[in-house]
Amino acid sequence: xxxxxxxxxxxxxxxxxxxxxxxxAIRNLCLKELKGYKEIMRYGMPCYEKNNVTxxxxxxxxxxxxxxxxxxxxxxxxxxxxxxxxxxxGCIRFxxxxxIDFEVVQKMLAGTYxxxxxxxx
Numbered sequence: 785x786x787x788x789x790x791x792x793x794x795x796x797x798x799x800x801x802x803x804x805x806x807x808x809a810i811r812n813l814c815l816k817e818l819k820g821y822k823e824i825m826r827y828g829m830p831c832y833e834k835n836n837v838t839x840x841x842x843x844x845x846x847x848x849x850x851x852x853x854x855x856x857x858x859x860x861x862x863x864x865x866x867x868x869x870x871x872x873x874g875c876i877r878f879x880x881x882x883x884i885d886f887e888v889v890q891k892m893l894a895g896t897y898x899x900x901x902x903x904x905x
Contacts, residue, residue, distance in 0.1 A: 803849060818834075849877070855895070869883060
């Protein structure tokens, strides 16, 4: 869903109740692992920027929870751990909250923090 919310807190108030715990967990992992990043709303979803460049975002879409990891090296490194999940160039689509492996998400966020590579283009 593309939201008109101006803060992440307001965004989370709009999401379906069954997705709220998973989205809150993703947000908390972002806040924990992405130290020094700015949490903003952009493109109708929560985004995490460093040096005015969005590197991570997430969204409650119509048919999935989408997690955008925009560092190519991080996506490539963790693709094998995302078996059974729909993956695009920089997007991971979880069709059900129960399919989210939060341990892998945490590793990807930590990898994003450490990565010096450019974002997916």
